Amino acid sequence: MKKKVDLLPYFLVSPLIIFIICLALTPAVFTTIAAFFKVQPLNPPTHFSGLENFRDILHNAEVRSSLGNTFLYIIIGVTLSTVLGIFFAVVLQRRFTGRSILIAVLILPWALPGVVEGILWTGIWDANTGVLNSVLKSLHVIDHYQVFLGQNKFLTILAIEVVQVWQITPLSTILILAVLQNIPDDLYEAATIDGSDAKKSFLHITMPLIRPGIAIAVVQAIIATLNIFDQPYILNGAASTGNSLAMETYAVSFTNLNFGQGYALSLLITLFTLFTSVVIAKFIYKKVEY
Amino acid sequence: MKFGNKSFRRFGVGFILSWSLIPIYWVINTSFQTDAQISDTPSHLLPPTPGWANYKALLIGDGELPSLVRRSVINIFIECIAATAITVILASLAAYAFARMEFKGRKFFLFVVVMTMAFPTYTTLIPMYRIMAMLHLVNTYLGIILCYVSGFLPLATWILFSYMQSLPAAIEEAGSVDGASRMQVFRLIVLPLTMPAIASTAVITFLFAWAQFIFPLVLASDQSTQPLTVIVAAIQGRHVVPYSLLSTAGVIALSVPAVIALLTNRFIVSGLINGSVK
Numbered sequence: 001m002k003k004k005v006d007l008l009p010y011f012l013v014s015p016l017i018i019f020i021i022c023l024a025l026t027p028a029v030f031t032t033i034a035a036f037f038k039v040q041p042l043n044p045p046t047h048f049s050g051l052e053n054f055r056d057i058l059h060n061a062e063v064r065s066s067l068g069n070t071f072l073y074i075i076i077g078v079t080l081s082t083v084l085g086i087f088f089a090v091v092l093q094r095r096f097t098g099r100s101i102l103i104a105v106l107i108l109p110w111a112l113p114g115v116v117e118g119i120l121w122t123g124i125w126d127a128n129t130g131v132l133n134s135v136l137k138s139l140h141v142i143d144h145y146q147v148f149l150g151q152n153k154f155l156t157i158l159a160i161e162v163v164q165v166w167q168i169t170p171l172s173t174i175l176i177l178a179v180l181q182n183i184p185d186d187l188y189e190a191a192t193i194d195g196s197d198a199k200k201s202f203l204h205i206t207m208p209l210i211r212p213g214i215a216i217a218v219v220q221a222i223i224a225t226l227n228i229f230d231q232p233y234i235l236n237g238a239a240s241t242g243n244s245l246a247m248e249t250y251a252v253s254f255t256n257l258n259f260g261q262g263y264a265l266s267l268l269i270t271l272f273t274l275f276t277s278v279v280i281a282k283f284i285y286k287k288v289e290y
Numbered sequence: 291m292k293f294g295n296k297s298f299r300r301f302g303v304g305f306i307l308s309w310s311l312i313p314i315y316w317v318i319n320t321s322f323q324t325d326a327q328i329s330d331t332p333s334h335l336l337p338p339t340p341g342w343a344n345y346k347a348l349l350i351g352d353g354e355l356p357s358l359v360r361r362s363v364i365n366i367f368i369e370c371i372a373a374t375a376i377t378v379i380l381a382s383l384a385a386y387a388f389a390r391m392e393f394k395g396r397k398f399f400l401f402v403v404v405m406t407m408a409f410p411t412y413t414t415l416i417p418m419y420r421i422m423a424m425l426h427l428v429n430t431y432l433g434i435i436l437c438y439v440s441g442f443l444p445l446a447t448w449i450l451f452s453y454m455q456s457l458p459a460a461i462e463e464a465g466s467v468d469g470a471s472r473m474q475v476f477r478l479i480v481l482p483l484t485m486p487a488i489a490s491t492a493v494i495t496f497l498f499a500w501a502q503f504i505f506p507l508v509l510a511s512d513q514s515t516q517p518l519t520v521i522v523a524a525i526q527g528r529h530v531v532p533y534s535l536l537s538t539a540g541v542i543a544l545s546v547p548a549v550i551a552l553l554t555n556r557f558i559v560s561g562l563i564n565g566s567v568k
Contacts, residue, residue, distance in 0.1 A: 006391070006393060007393075008390040008391070008472060009393040009396070012387035013383075013384045013387045013399055015380045015382055015384070016381065016403070017399060017448055019380070019439060019443050020402060020406055020444065022439055023408070023436065023440030024409060024414060024419070024441075024444075025402075025420065026421070027416075027418050028409060028413050030417040030420075031414070031416065033481055045311075060430045060493065063532075074524070081543075087302065087305075088306055090302070091298075091302030091305075091306065093446070097353045098300065102303060102307070104551070104552050104555040105306065105307060105310050105311060105552075106310055107559070108311075108314065108548060109310055109313075111547040111550065112544050112548065113501035113502075113503065114503060115522055116522065116540050117313075119317065119526060120313045120316070122533070123313075123316050123317055123320050123533065124316060128329065129533060131316055135332075150466075165340040165435060166313065174562050175562070175563070178563045196294070197465065198298075202325045208385040223410060227410050227412065227501070230503050230504070233565050234526055235505075246411075250415075254508065259420075263416060265412075269410055269412050270409065270410055270413040275406070288535075289519065
């Protein structure tokens with residue numbers, strides 16, 4: 001008997017594949033090609049323009065400053081979320097009463113929309129009514145209310161990025177905790193018998209063994225910070241003090257209606273994301289053996 | 291093990307609680323104050339005259355603002371529930387094929403799924419808008435839902451695939467010996483066993499959908515389909531709206547995901563771990 005091709009698996013995966021082809025791969029290919037065309041709905045016709053979009057975009061002062069800003073967002077965001085993630089994971093390493101409630105509370109910021117988080121933190125950072133100003137003044141750290149957002153560039157970016165760190169740290173914690181819980185207790189016990197103290201055990205057992213967890217946490221933090229949009233959009237509006245690359249892509253495409261440059265910028269962000277993720281993953285991610 | 295000692299843990303627990311809860315507490319606190327009270331120095335740690343005035347102003351009555359907010363609440367539920375249902379159904383079918391069947395191209399398709407998971411939002415944003423405009427799906431529920439489903443399907447498939455793969459093959463073999471078809475095995479054996487992962491996927495997809503902002507901002511330019519997140523941002527953009535109302539809108543928008551996260555955190559944690567292991 002001749003064996004027929006089994007069609008059932010193709011039937012089952014076809015909706016998924018159709019979705020991916022139509023609404024992920026086609027747009028991605030489209031972005032890649034259109035980045036080399038002049039596409040301006042208000043200024044037709046569309047025509048091939050080679051590297052012109054890339055040249056224009058890299059000479060655009062706003063884009064350049066957003067590039068620098070995004071770099072700061074990434075550095076601050078990745079560092080803070082990873083350090084806090086390790087700290088939180090170590091706190092949650094052993095079982096204790098209330099641990100599961102603590103994990104539920106920890107997850108909360110991750111579950112909230114970025115837009116809402118922007119509003120939450122407006123209540124903290126605000127120059128006239130913010131609680132941070134109120135607390136600092138009551139403690140006599142400052143004499144009068146300070147402006148955190150929109151004036152000093154570094155302070156603005158730091159304040160905005162803290163909001164994103166608040167959102168992404170839970171995921172970092174969970175990813176690191178998952179690896180941390182696989183470390184056998186015997187290792188710590190043996191180390192203690194050999195005279196190791198808490199600090200040494202942390203540096204020589206915990207840190208090397210959680211590297212794979214840290215690698216995944218760092219990659220997700222890079223992707224998130226590189227694409228930061230909601231938080232600066234809400235906290236700082238159209239002010240250019242802390243503009244991110246993603247906001248600039250949006251502005252170039254939908255405010256200036258220069259889609260060609262928007263595609264070029266999107267393509268650069270995509271390539272940069274894929275490249276950094278792979279490099280970082282290779283660099284930190286190494287299989288560990290107990 | 292000194293690192294598990296009491297004072298370190300106490301400090302850590304206190305830190306995590308304040309870090310996660312203070313910003314949420316503060317927005318709830320201001321949502322029960324008047325604007326004059328919010329502007330007082332020092333700030334009130336508790337609402338001096340708590341009442342529902344802000345909530346009534348945003349949700350009840352025929353004014354422009356309350357009808358806008360009510361509409362967007364309905365919209366966000368329609369979009370999130372539809373996107374979640376479609377994503378979970380399509381992802382579990384595909385995951386079953388990937389986890390339990392041998393077919394040509396299986397590895398390649400799986401690779402494509404993982405690759406699309408790594409795409410940043412902005413790769414697809416502008417062309418997605420133009421595709422939807424071409425299909426006349428801008429300002430329709432269908433446009434937004436299709437866009438969400440395409441965004442969430444790869445991760446959902448991956449979570450369900452890794453879970454189904456970990457199920458022992460023996461259980462299904464017993465089923466097929468009894469003469470059940472593969473789809474009966476799927477419905478009667480695999481699906482019930484996969485329930486925890488399906489719950490994870492559904493919760494995570496729903497929360498992602500609820501949090502969407504830039505896609506609906508682009509794909510919904512009028513109020514008929516704009517979800518709550520877009521309306522909250524629009525309220526914030528009009529500078530005449532006071533922070534009392536803004537924080538109230540924030541509390542309304544965070545209440546649903548916060549309750550879901552608190553109730554289903556186990557499923558979220560296991561789903562996130564399943565989804566990340568490569």
